[in-house]
Amino acid sequence: MLTATPPPQDSSEAVAAGEVMLADGTWRLLAGMSHAQLHQLQFEQEQKFARAICAMPKGSEQRTLVAGQAYDTVCTILAAQQADDGPLVMGLDNRYVRLVLDLLNKQISQGIGQPRLFEVGYGSGSMLKDVRDHGFSVSGIEVSATMRDEALEVVGEKFADRLLLGDMLQVEKELLPGRPSLVYWNDVFEHICPDEIADYLNKIYKLLIPGGSLVTITPNWLMRPSDVTRDFFPVRTEARGLHLKEYRLAEVTALLKRSGFGQVATPLIVSKTRIYLAGGGGRLVKQLVESQLDHLPFRYAELLCRGWGMSCTIATKR
Numbered sequence: 001m002l003t004a005t006p007p008p009q010d011s012s013e014a015v016a017a018g019e020v021m022l023a024d025g026t027w028r029l030l031a032g033m034s035h036a037q038l039h040q041l042q043f044e045q046e047q048k049f050a051r052a053i054c055a056m057p058k059g060s061e062q063r064t065l066v067a068g069q070a071y072d073t074v075c076t077i078l079a080a081q082q083a084d085d086g087p088l089v090m091g092l093d094n095r096y097v098r099l100v101l102d103l104l105n106k107q108i109s110q111g112i113g114q115p116r117l118f119e120v121g122y123g124s125g126s127m128l129k130d131v132r133d134h135g136f137s138v139s140g141i142e143v144s145a146t147m148r149d150e151a152l153e154v155v156g157e158k159f160a161d162r163l164l165l166g167d168m169l170q171v172e173k174e175l176l177p178g179r180p181s182l183v184y185w186n187d188v189f190e191h192i193c194p195d196e197i198a199d200y201l202n203k204i205y206k207l208l209i210p211g212g213s214l215v216t217i218t219p220n221w222l223m224r225p226s227d228v229t230r231d232f233f234p235v236r237t238e239a240r241g242l243h244l245k246e247y248r249l250a251e252v253t254a255l256l257k258r259s260g261f262g263q264v265a266t267p268l269i270v271s272k273t274r275i276y277l278a279g280g281g282g283r284l285v286k287q288l289v290e291s292q293l294d295h296l297p298f299r300y301a302e303l304l305c306r307g308w309g310m311s312c313t314i315a316t317k318r
Contacts, residue, residue, distance in 0.1 A: 018030040018031045020072070020073045020076045021069060021072075021073055022045060022048075022073065023048035023049045023070070023073075024048070030076070030077065030080045033080070035081055038077055038080050038081050039081065039231065041077055042074060042081075042228055043231070043241060045070075046070075046227065046228055046240075046242045047240050047241060049066065049067075049069075049070035049074070049242065050070075050241060050242050052066050052070075053067050053070060053244070054193050058193070058195045058196055059196065059199070061167075063193070064143065064166065064167040067143050068143045068144055068145065068166075070242065071143055071144035071147065072144050072146040072147075074242065075144055075147055076146060078090075087125075087126070087154055088123070088147070089123070089126050090123055090124075090187065092123075092186065094273075095270070095273065095274055095275050096127070096184075096186060096217065096275070097130045097131070098274060098275070099267075099277075100127065100131055100182065100184055100215065101130075101131065101134055101136075102277070103182055103213060103215065103314070104117065104131070104134075104136055104181070104182055107182065107211075110211070112209070112211065114137065114178065114181075115136060115181040116136070116137040116138070116139070116176075116177070116178050116179070116180045116181050116182070117131050117136055117137070117138045117139075117180060117181075117182050117184060118138075118139050118140055118180035118182070118183045118207065119139075119140035119141075119183075119184050119185065120140065120141060120183065120184070120188050120200075120204070121140075121185055121186070121187070121191075122141070122151055122163065123142065123147050123150075123151065124150040124151055125140075125150065125152075125154040125163070126154060127184065128140055128154075128155050128159075128163075129154050129155050132159075137177055137178065138155075138159075138162065139162035139163070139164070139176055140162070140163060140164065141164040141165070141166065141168050141171055142163065142164070142165055143165075143166065143167070145165060148163055148165050151163050162176075162177060168203060169200065169203055171203065171207065173207055179207060179208065179212075180207060180209070180212060181209050181211075181213070182212060182214075183204050183208060183212070183213075183215070184214075184215045185215070185217070186217040187217065188218075189216055189218035189247070189252070190218050190226075190227075190239075190243045190244065190245060190247065191242055191244060192244065194245045197245075198255060198258065201214075201255055201256065201258075201259035202259050202260075205259045205261065205317060209317075210317060210318070211316065211317060212316070212317050213315060213316045213317070214256070214261065214313075214314070214315045214317075215312070215313075216312070216315070217311060218246075218247060218252065218311060219243070219246055219311050220246070220247070220248065220249060220310045221246045221247055221251075222248075222290070222293055222294055222301050222310070223246075223301075223302050224237065224238060224239060225238065225240070225243065225246070226239065226243060227239045227241040227243035228241045228242075229241050229243070236294075236298060248290055248291075249266070249283070249286055249310045249311075249313070250287045250290060252313055253283065253313065256313065256315040260317070260318060261315035261316060261317060261318070262316060262318040263315065263316040264280075264283060264313055264314070264316075265277070265279065265280045265283055265313065265315075265316075266280070266281035266282070266286060266313055266314075267281050267308075267309030269307060269308065269309065270306060270307055270309040271307075275309065275312070277314070281309060282308070290310070293305065
């Protein structure tokens with residue numbers, strides 16, 4: 001399934017405001033539920049949807065449909081937990097916006113005349129809007145129709161044909177305004193079934209122009225669990241929600257290399273306000289000490305993991 005606009009909804013199946021479809025196919029009204037009840041419901045549904053997604057055949061339309069429903073449901077529950085009615089923004093940080101802009105401007109200095117950003121899992125569209133406002137061409141794909149609706153409000157209806165809805169594996173370059181020079185995904189990698197992650201990376205590699213880059217932000221396994229599981233289980237418990245697999249830096253690097261990326265770097269260091277790049281960022285050293293960090297008290301391991309940028313890679317196509 002790949003569309004530029006959501007499929008029309010039959011009026012007889014109109015969904016009441018604040019009503020969500022649960023993993024078992026029943027409907028639940030969220031009105032009147034406390035924050036604690038909503039949070040418990042989120043955790044329960046993430047676990048059920050995670051099992052359902054992984055049970056579907058690899059590459060099937062059924063898996064795509066179940067994943068789309070999962071994120072429609074969970075994002076609606078998350079929005080109900082917000083204190084305001086603003087767009088649901090997940091994982092975005094001004095440091096990431098600055099990183100993307102720095103990389104796009106660097107591409108200009110390297111002779112790429114029209115750098116283009118493509119975001120996998122654009123959510124409410126905040127990153128796309130910020131980058132577009134700096135004059136760059138943007139597009140992306142999202143599996144959740146609920147989030148795409150929010151992105152249309154943030155980015156603007158005139159960009160509807162660039163806000164794709166559906167399965168990333170079905171995207172072809174003919175659907176895009178131009179082949180991207182930079183692909184960005186934040187908190188998406190860990191949501192993909194492990195049996196499909198190589199297919200996603202191969203697809204991204206194919207879409208990128210020669211010399212283009214892929215920015216991957218995914219919570220390092222050292223910080224596990226990084227999904228809703230952390231609110232219900234101790235640290236260093238494997239994620240049980242929609243983080244289907246949390247990866248070590250060494251695992252991410254190996255997958256990127258296997259897909260053809262010639263250079264894989266990490267940030268040199270990450271401060272509270274900025275991500276600093278320098279060469280490979282000491283990635284090899286970080287991979288060598290990665291397993292040892294798990295023997296430190298969790299708080300120190302997490303601080304080092306964040307400060308050394310071990311949840312971020314920049315991979316460059318040959």
